[in-house]
Amino acid sequence: MKGEGKMVLKSKMKWVGLVGLVLSALSLFVHFLLARFTEDGIAEYQPSITIFSWRPIFENTDLTRTSPLYRRLWGHVQHLEYLHPYATPRRYYADPPSQTNGFIFVRIQGGFHEIRNSICDVVVVARLLNATLVIPEIQSTTSSKGISSQFKSFAYLYNEDQFMMALAKDVKVVRTLPKNIKEARRKKEIPVFKVPYAASPYYYLHKVLPILNKHSVVELVIPDGGCLQANLLPQFEEFQRLRCRVAFHALRFRQEVQELATKILQRLRAPGRPFIAFDPGMTRDALAYHGCAELFQDVHNELIQHKRAWMIKHRILKGKLSVNSVEQRLKGSCPLMPEEVGILLRAYGYSWDTVIYVSGGEVFGGQRTLIPLHAMFENTVDRTSLSTGWELSKIYGREANLIDNHPRSPPAVEEVKLEAWKFAGPRPRPLPPPPAAPKYYSIEGWWGWVAQSDNEPDSTVMELRTNAHKLLWEAIDYMVCVEADVFIPGFDRDGKGHPNLASLVMGHRIYQSAALRTYRPDRREVVKLLEDTRDHLYQVNRTWLKSARRHLRRTLLDGLTEASTRSKALSFLSHPVPECSCMRHDLSEPSSHASSPNRSQSHVQDALGVLHHCPAWMNKEIISSSKDKETEEDLDEDDPSSSGLFFRHNGRNQESGGADSKEEAHFEDQEELEGGE
Numbered sequence: 001m002k003g004e005g006k007m008v009l010k011s012k013m014k015w016v017g018l019v020g021l022v023l024s025a026l027s028l029f030v031h032f033l034l035a036r037f038t039e040d041g042i043a044e045y046q047p048s049i050t051i052f053s054w055r056p057i058f059e060n061t062d063l064t065r066t067s068p069l070y071r072r073l074w075g076h077v078q079h080l081e082y083l084h085p086y087a088t089p090r091r092y093y094a095d096p097p098s099q100t101n102g103f104i105f106v107r108i109q110g111g112f113h114e115i116r117n118s119i120c121d122v123v124v125v126a127r128l129l130n131a132t133l134v135i136p137e138i139q140s141t142t143s144s145k146g147i148s149s150q151f152k153s154f155a156y157l158y159n160e161d162q163f164m165m166a167l168a169k170d171v172k173v174v175r176t177l178p179k180n181i182k183e184a185r186r187k188k189e190i191p192v193f194k195v196p197y198a199a200s201p202y203y204y205l206h207k208v209l210p211i212l213n214k215h216s217v218v219e220l221v222i223p224d225g226g227c228l229q230a231n232l233l234p235q236f237e238e239f240q241r242l243r244c245r246v247a248f249h250a251l252r253f254r255q256e257v258q259e260l261a262t263k264i265l266q267r268l269r270a271p272g273r274p275f276i277a278f279d280p281g282m283t284r285d286a287l288a289y290h291g292c293a294e295l296f297q298d299v300h301n302e303l304i305q306h307k308r309a310w311m312i313k314h315r316i317l318k319g320k321l322s323v324n325s326v327e328q329r330l331k332g333s334c335p336l337m338p339e340e341v342g343i344l345l346r347a348y349g350y351s352w353d354t355v356i357y358v359s360g361g362e363v364f365g366g367q368r369t370l371i372p373l374h375a376m377f378e379n380t381v382d383r384t385s386l387s388t389g390w391e392l393s394k395i396y397g398r399e400a401n402l403i404d405n406h407p408r409s410p411p412a413v414e415e416v417k418l419e420a421w422k423f424a425g426p427r428p429r430p431l432p433p434p435p436a437a438p439k440y441y442s443i444e445g446w447w448g449w450v451a452q453s454d455n456e457p458d459s460t461v462m463e464l465r466t467n468a469h470k471l472l473w474e475a476i477d478y479m480v481c482v483e484a485d486v487f488i489p490g491f492d493r494d495g496k497g498h499p500n501l502a503s504l505v506m507g508h509r510i511y512q513s514a515a516l517r518t519y520r521p522d523r524r525e526v527v528k529l530l531e532d533t534r535d536h537l538y539q540v541n542r543t544w545l546k547s548a549r550r551h552l553r554r555t556l557l558d559g560l561t562e563a564s565t566r567s568k569a570l571s572f573l574s575h576p577v578p579e580c581s582c583m584r585h586d587l588s589e590p591s592s593h594a595s596s597p598n599r600s601q602s603h604v605q606d607a608l609g610v611l612h613h614c615p616a617w618m619n620k621e622i623i624s625s626s627k628d629k630e631t632e633e634d635l636d637e638d639d640p641s642s643s644g645l646f647f648r649h650n651g652r653n654q655e656s657g658g659a660d661s662k663e664e665a666h667f668e669d670q671e672e673l674e675g676g677e
Contacts, residue, residue, distance in 0.1 A: 054385040056271050057378055058353045063273060073349055074274045074485055076515035077556050079604050083514035084614050086582035087244035096172045101129060101209070102216035103177055105185065106136040112361070112474040113494065113501045114225035115157070117571055120246040121228040122220065123171055124239045128201055129209050132172045135160060138471075147468050148397030151254070157471050159252045166250035170242055181217050190217050197224040197498075198570075201236060225498055230572040237579055240572060244580035247573050248511055253475050256395045261479035264386045268357060268480070275355035276345065277484035278373075279477070279502040282335050282364045285495025289316075291323030292334035300365055316496065330531075332524030335491035339372035340530055343537065344521065345488070346376055347548040355379045357484065359477030360501070361470035383476055395472055399465070474501055481505040482512065488519040492567065492574075499567050503574035506563065511576050519552055520559025526551070560608060582614035 064070060104126050108118045119136055126133035137153045147156070154160060164173045177185065184190050191211050196203075212218050220227070232239055252258070268275050287293065288307035296304065311317040328334050336344075338358075345354070356377045363369065374380045383392075459467070481487055482505055489502035509518050529551065530537070533544050540548075560575070568575035583605070605611050 054379070054381045056273075056353075056355065058271065058273070059351065069349070074517070077517060078515075079557055080510075080514040082584050083510075083577070083581050083604060083608075083611075084584050084618055085244075085248070085511050085580065086612065086614060086618070087241045087248065087511075087580040089238055089241060090612065091238060093238060095169050096127070097130065098172075100132045100172055102131055102212045102218070103134055103174075103181060104129070104131045104212070105134045105177060105190075105217065105219045107219070107221050108136050108138055109221075109223045110225055111494070112471050112478070113499070113504050115471070116247065116251065116504060117226040117573060118222045119158075119251065120243045120573060121226050122222070123167065123246045123250075124228055124242055125204055125208075125220075126171045127239065127242060129204055129212060131212060132174055134177055135163065135173060135175055147465060148399045150397035155254060156468070157253065157257070157475060159254050162252045163250050167246065170245065177217070184217075185219065190219055191215055192219045192221060194221045194223065195227040198226055198229050200229050201232065224496060226571060230569055240576070240579040243572055244511065244576050247576075248508060248580075253479070257472055257475050258479070260387060260391055260395055261476045263391070264383060264476065265480055265483055267386045268355060268381075271355070273355055274485035275357055276350070276486040276488065277357045277359060277481040277505075278338070278341060279359045279481060279487075279489050279505065280335065280338055280341075280363050280369075281360070281489060281491030281493070281500055281502050282337075282369070283360075283362050283495060284364050285311075286335070286491060286493060286500070287364060289495045289497060290333045290493065291319070291328045292325050293323075294325030295329070295334060295337065296365060304364075311495075330524070330527055332522065332527065334523070336521065336523055336526060337372075338370050338490065339376075340526065341488060341490055341521075342373040342376040343530070344526065344548060344552060347540065347545050348552050349549070350377075352377060353379055355381070357480055358382045359474075359481050361473045361477070383473060383480075396469060477501070478505060478508075482508045484516075486517040486519070488521065491523075497570075499571040499574040503563075503567050503571060507567075507571075507574040507576055510560065511580055514577075514581070517556065518559075520555045520563060521552065522555065522559075522562070557604075564608065578609045578611045581608075581611060582618070583611040584614045584618055 065074075104122065106118075106122045108115050108122075110118070115138055122136060123133060125131075135154045138157060154163075160175065164175075167173055176182065181190065193208060193211075208218055208220075253261070284304060284307055287295070288304045288311060291308065293301045293304035293308070305321065308317065308323075309321055312319065312321060325334065345356075346352075354377055356373070356379065358370065358373075358380060359382070370380065478501060481502075487505060487509060489506065492499060492503045492506075494500040506518055506520065509516055529544070529548055533540050560577075563575045564577075
């Protein structure tokens with residue numbers, strides 16, 4: 001009986017185990033289905049599980065927003081609080097007529113910032129010529145292979161419906177050409193203009209308009225970015241405001257891109273901390289164009305020089321191949337390295353646990369150039385740290401799977417047979433010298449040839465697809481940088497000497513929310529500061545810290561004056577003031593002084609030029625008090641985090657510094673009276 005009881009018990013346990021296994025398998029299957037088909041549920045569930053590489057580490061989770069230190073590091077620039085976006089027409093401005101002079105079809109080539117500049121320019125050209133604008137074709141996507149057919153050209157990056165609706169009272173916009181004109185274009189029977197960079201309005205009025213009136217259609221090819229002068233004459237001021245309406249209101253990214261950028265912003269702000277956005281601007285083209293090869297070593301140096309030789313051959317660049325990079329850097333023509341930007345931020349007082357978002361579709365040199373920045377700021381992240389591969393692949397659309405894993409073979413090198421070796425001496429003879437073989441590198445996702453020839457290989461399908469993806473990456477970075485609490489660029493020029501993505505971000509920020517902190521470091525002065533303390537870079541003295549702080553503080557406002565003279569001459573969107581802004585009155589001031597600007601307003605007017613006064617309905621009361629009107633210099637308090645070794649962030653290391661380091665850390669910075677003024 002006992003044996004039979006044991007057998008029954010064992011059989012029951014087997015059945016219980018089997019049922020448990022079946023239920024477990026069923027549970028896993030249900031979870032798989034939920035993860036596969038419930039997209040919204042995943043988006044909400046992801047933050048609670050370990051899917052992101054970023055795990056924020058904070059020394060002090062309580063950051064009082066009313067403290068003087070917080071206001072000094074994160075507070076608004078008080079002089080710019082009166083600046084308000086105002087891009088609506090101010091003179092007589094008629095709606096576009098139903099009958100136009102014809103159609104303008106545009107093909108745009110280039111990267112993200114070149115496309116954005118060009119779209120704004122062609123809208124102005126269409127208004128100037130009283131033409132119907134066909135939604136531009138973005139060559140960077142339509143000419144690439146392997147791109148999802150789900151999105152066509154313009155719609156790959158921007159929202160077509162928003163673009164057409166926002167410009168309904170400015171220009172007539174259509175999606176495609178009429179069938180008869182489309183057929184003529186296919187047969188290459190319509191006139192084509194390859195528009196020069198920064199063409200004047202008179203170029204379009206005297207060269208393009210007569211052809212448009214004759215043929216009722218013209219095609220414009222824009223290879224270099226902006227196709228219209230940045231600074232227009234006063235009689236064209238309304239066209240400048242039209243540029244602002246296009247860039248800051250009509251150009252919205254498509255829904256999938258906006259949603260992912262919004263999620264990344266929410267994840268950045270989830271810890272309840274403000275964050276800094278940093279755009280290095282370190283692309284291979286920019287480094288080659290400005291002659292900054294010696295900032296790097298080994299293969300990176302060779303690849304930059306190789307690209308520079310290619311630019312000279314194709315007449316993109318006029319100059320010598322060999323350039324003294326040290327002199328270029330001292331002149332401020334080279335980007336600030338991430339390490340140098342990190343030193344500036346630590347010197348200003350930002351602690352080691354500050355959140356820094358690194359933007360840019362390409363950072364030349366890859367992660368190794370960011371190692372010093374990671375060492376100074378442990379919460380350094382980018383889009384890949386705050387999103388999953390699945391979320392990024394979702395914005396690409398339905399792309400075909402490509403098999404392109406086989407490395408390309410190096411170019412053939414003809415063997416040089418030495419005639420002298422053939423007939424020299426009795427056999428056996430030593431082997432002939434080997435032929436000069438090219439060096440073949442694969443660095444950071446792009447290819448470079450360093451050989452006797454300066455011809456770089458044609459892009460593969462995967463590289464073309466990656467170039468298209470970079471447009472979406474930079475769109476995400478653009479949104480994050482515009483909304484950041486603080487923004488600082490490492491470089492503001494591209495591979496043709498024109499303003500880059502960082503310049504557009506700074507222009508958008510001064511238009512949308514001018515009071516947000518945007519540092520515009522003068523690279524020449526920064527390099528001089530760093531050279532002065534090169535031997536004690538991470539153990540600087542009090543005088544150097546004061547100089548670095550004074551410089552960054554000045555750039556908050558003085559940098560606008562420099563941008564007005566340098567960047568605006570090349571791209572209006574990099575500095576769209578004062579044409580697209582107005583000055584509000586501070587209603588907290590006595591009414592007797594309402595007619596005359598106060599000190600802050602007059603200071604901004606001097607820096608930015610004549611500003612239009614906002615309409616009465618915009619003059620909302622600006623809440624201010626005598627305490628909030630303290631100058632930034634008065635907010636400089638003892639800040640131990642920015643003195644001594646920048647890598648120290650725990651209490652044990654700070655205590656080990658000794659009394660001298662503590663005394664050095666606790667200093668008052670009250671004598672910097674000029675500061676932001």
